[in-house]
Amino acid sequence: MFRYTVRFSEEEHNRFLSMFEKSGVNAKSVFLKAHFFGQPFKVLKVDKTLVDYYTKLSDFHAQFRAIGTNYNQVVKELRLHFSEKKAMALLYKLEQQTVELVKLSRRIVELSREMQEKWSQKSV
Known part of the structure; x- marks a missing residue:
């Protein structure tokens, strides 16, 4: 086993650390x-915007699932505790809100496609 020592200027050290962090390798040596020997290595680049968008999109998805569950419970309760006329009026209001939710859902899908296209163009 042989060991070598290398000295970097501050600028070189910062450049080295930046390259090391992007490589994804677990040890500097x-x-x-x-x-040094010209072996290929990967440079991983994390797009913070994409990570944030993905996180928010996951949160939206969880909220939509919860809304679906609540929707079913509301319809059951309306049927059990209200007259047909009153239940129909409340269901109409619920339906209007559902239409708004569908519009929002479509907009989210549009934005996701736009983000996908932009991200795909960046990585090329």
Whole structure:
């Protein structure tokens, strides 16, 4: 086993750390050897905007599932505790809100497609 020492200026050190972080390699020595001997290595780039969007989209999905469950419970309760006329009036209001929810859902799908297209163009 042989060991070598390398000295970097502050600028070189910062550049080295940046390259190391992007590589995804778990040890600096492994990164240096691979880079020195010209072995290929991956550079991972994380798009913070995409991560944030994905997180928010996951939250929306969970909320939509919860709304679906609540919707079924509301309809059952309306049928059990209200006259047919009153239940129909309340269901009409619920239906209007559901239409708004569907519009929102379609807009989310549109935005997701736009994000997908932009992201695909960036990665090329």
